[in-house]
Amino acid sequence: MSLVVVGSVALDTLETPHGRADEVLGGAATYFAIAASFFTPVQLVAVVGDDFPPKELDWLSSRGIDLAGLEVRPGRSLRWSGRYHEDMNVRDTLSFEANVFQTFAPELPESYRDAEFVFLANIAPTLQARVLDQSRNPILVAADTMNYYIEGARADLDALLRRVPLLMINDEEARLLSGERNMVRAARRILDMGPRSLMIKRGEYGVLYFSGDTVFAVPAYPLEQVFDPTGAGDAFAGGTMGYLASCGEVSPASLRRAIVYGSVLASFTVEAFSLERLRALTREEIDQRYRQFVSLTTFDVL
Numbered sequence: 001m002s003l004v005v006v007g008s009v010a011l012d013t014l015e016t017p018h019g020r021a022d023e024v025l026g027g028a029a030t031y032f033a034i035a036a037s038f039f040t041p042v043q044l045v046a047v048v049g050d051d052f053p054p055k056e057l058d059w060l061s062s063r064g065i066d067l068a069g070l071e072v073r074p075g076r077s078l079r080w081s082g083r084y085h086e087d088m089n090v091r092d093t094l095s096f097e098a099n100v101f102q103t104f105a106p107e108l109p110e111s112y113r114d115a116e117f118v119f120l121a122n123i124a125p126t127l128q129a130r131v132l133d134q135s136r137n138p139i140l141v142a143a144d145t146m147n148y149y150i151e152g153a154r155a156d157l158d159a160l161l162r163r164v165p166l167l168m169i170n171d172e173e174a175r176l177l178s179g180e181r182n183m184v185r186a187a188r189r190i191l192d193m194g195p196r197s198l199m200i201k202r203g204e205y206g207v208l209y210f211s212g213d214t215v216f217a218v219p220a221y222p223l224e225q226v227f228d229p230t231g232a233g234d235a236f237a238g239g240t241m242g243y244l245a246s247c248g249e250v251s252p253a254s255l256r257r258a259i260v261y262g263s264v265l266a267s268f269t270v271e272a273f274s275l276e277r278l279r280a281l282t283r284e285e286i287d288q289r290y291r292q293f294v295s296l297t298t299f300d301v302l
């Protein structure tokens, strides 16, 4: 089934304790779309400038990502620059240049409007709502957001949350949104704001899923070295939504498998800078690591 994603496609400059990469492929929608493309065709809605490397657009197309909804406008592409500390859970944004993204007003091509699965990556909640207005009867809509909108566009975000069945945010965002430090209490507060289900991404500590009385936890895959955590959360969302779209249904069992697939995609993403590890990744490697999660989490009940 088809999966639409709306969000940023960017050029990133990254500094980590392991090195530096200048103006490399980035953007939340890019990580999402590539991760999802291992499972299902993806329809991308975004804007880039005319400086965006054509070879990167060719790569996205070659992965089965439909670019009919990607606008190429005169001007510079979104640029973001971030630096990770020795503790890579901590990151400073060094610069953010919205450029052509400043006036982004997502418009879904007609061929996208019946997509059964929709992911609203991290952009202004009014723009996320605009995409929802244009989609007809999706089976599942999921959204991400960030501190900037939680603090700066709270009324718009609150209105959006009443329309989004699945929210996928990180632990810091969950704390800010709920005013609670404890994740279980935070989840309860957030589920009262509208979403039926919530996935809290906790970096190296894994993911917590909350829905009604259900809580499901998946650890992060234990890696010896994390090179670049950028986009891990977006790749998680892409793996999760991509797998669900490939199943064509959202049952409690498929959701659990989807969360493990999402965790697998996130773990590969952080093994190299930018999307480099995902370029070389195969479905066989994904499935192999997916199976390793079984032994990682199984134990005998005496």
Ligand code: AMP
Pocket: 008, 009, 010, 011, 012, 025, 026, 027, 028, 079, 080, 096, 122, 123, 148, 229, 230, 231, 232, 233, 234
């Ligand atoms: P994450 O690591 O999940 O925070 O995602 C990082 C990606 O989001 C990077 O590749 C950036 O290009 C992109 N990004 C950073 N800031 C923003 C923003 N304010 N709006 C949209 N995308 C952003």
